[in-house]
Amino acid sequence: MARGATLIEVLLVVGLIAGLGGMVLSGSGALSGMRQRAAGTLILSSIRTALTRANSMGHPVRLVFDLEGDRIRLEETRDRMLRVRSSDEGAKAGAEAATELEKAAAEYAREIVQGPRAPSAGFSPVPGFGADGEGSERELGTGIRFLQVQTEHDLEPRTEGQAYLYFWPGGGTERASIQIGRQGDSTGLTILVSALTGRARLQRGRIELEEGRRDLDFQEREEP
Numbered sequence: 001m002a003r004g005a006t007l008i009e010v011l012l013v014v015g016l017i018a019g020l021g022g023m024v025l026s027g028s029g030a031l032s033g034m035r036q037r038a039a040g041t042l043i044l045s046s047i048r049t050a051l052t053r054a055n056s057m058g059h060p061v062r063l064v065f066d067l068e069g070d071r072i073r074l075e076e077t078r079d080r081m082l083r084v085r086s087s088d089e090g091a092k093a094g095a096e097a098a099t100e101l102e103k104a105a106a107e108y109a110r111e112i113v114q115g116p117r118a119p120s121a122g123f124s125p126v127p128g129f130g131a132d133g134e135g136s137e138r139e140l141g142t143g144i145r146f147l148q149v150q151t152e153h154d155l156e157p158r159t160e161g162q163a164y165l166y167f168w169p170g171g172g173t174e175r176a177s178i179q180i181g182r183q184g185d186s187t188g189l190t191i192l193v194s195a196l197t198g199r200a201r202l203q204r205g206r207i208e209l210e211e212g213r214r215d216l217d218f219q220e221r222e223e224p
Contacts, residue, residue, distance in 0.1 A: 035141045035142060035143060035182075036144055036180065036181065036182055036188070036189055037189070037202075038141055039140040039141050039144040039180050039189075040180060040189045040191060040202045041202075042072070042138060042140065043072065043178055043180070043191045044191060046072050046074065046129075047063065047193060047198075048200075049074065049129070050063050050074060050165075050167045050173075051173065051198045053074070053076065053167075054076075054169050054171075055169055055170065055171065057076065058169045059076060059077060059078050059169065060076065060077050060079075060167065060169070061074065061075070061076045061126075061167045062075050062076075062123060062165060062166045063075075063164070063165045063167075064163075064164055065146060065149045065158075065163040065165070065178065066162055067146045067148075067149065067158060067159065067160050067161060067162065067163060068160065068161065070139065070144065071137045071138065071139050072138045072140075073125055073129070073136055073137045073138075074126040074129040074136065075125050075126060076123060076124065076126055077122055077123045077124070140180060143182055143183050144181070144182060145180065145181065145182075145183060146178070146179070147179040147181050147186075147188050148177075149163035149165075149177070149179070150176065150208070150209045151163065151164065151165050151166075151174045151175070151176040151209075152174040152176070152195065152209075153166075153174065157177075157208070157209070165193065171197070171198045172198070173193060173198045174195050175192075175193060175195045175209060175210075176191075176192070176193040177190055177191075177192055177193075177209040178190065178191040178193070179191075181206075186206075187204075187205055187206065188205070189202060189204060189205075190203050190204075190205060190206055190207040191203075192207060
């Protein structure tokens with residue numbers, strides 16, 4: 001003869017379901033955290049690869065961050081690229097131009113002082129950069145995306161399109177802040193790159209590129 005469930009049995013079942021649900025959510029969060037750290041490690045590895053490539057091949061290299069597809073591409077060029085120190089601003093630059101005519105005259109004077117600019121360097125993908133040595137791109141991973149990327153030659157952080165991080169023979173590179181995170185997560189991780197050493201480190205949270213230290217600029221401008 002069938003009997004109804006007692007209150008204790010019902011509570012036990014509800015508790016078991018709640019416990020299993022918590023384990024599933026916890027496991028999902030841990031998995032997402034592992035994927036985020038794996039993406040950060042991938043970027044660190046890509047930076048080391050770019051440094052090594054620039055030094056071993058003896059010509060400029062750049063990492064391309066595809067903010068739409070959440071992929072990384074390694075490219076190189078045999079063209080010459082120059083970096084020049086940007087002109088000081090503020091008191092050393094004199095009074096700010098007040099009219100459009102004065103601004104145009106000041107820009108024309110700067111172009112005369114700098115001389116003719118070299119054409120933009122042509123970059124091509126480095127084969128074998130992809131996963132398992134195939135292709136030329138690497139993906140951040142499921143559910144992980146670029147939040148924003150900023151390097152020295154960017155006036156503002158990039159949140160769409162493509163961002164570029166350049167490397168030169170001898171270990172030269174740019175300061176950079178590369179922020180990644182999970183879908184819907186506003187915290188994430190940040191990869192900070194040092195221009196002096198070329199080293200990169202991974203830190204929790206979203207860390208902006210420090211202002212007031214953009215003392216290097218490109219002789220030529222790359223595509224936006």
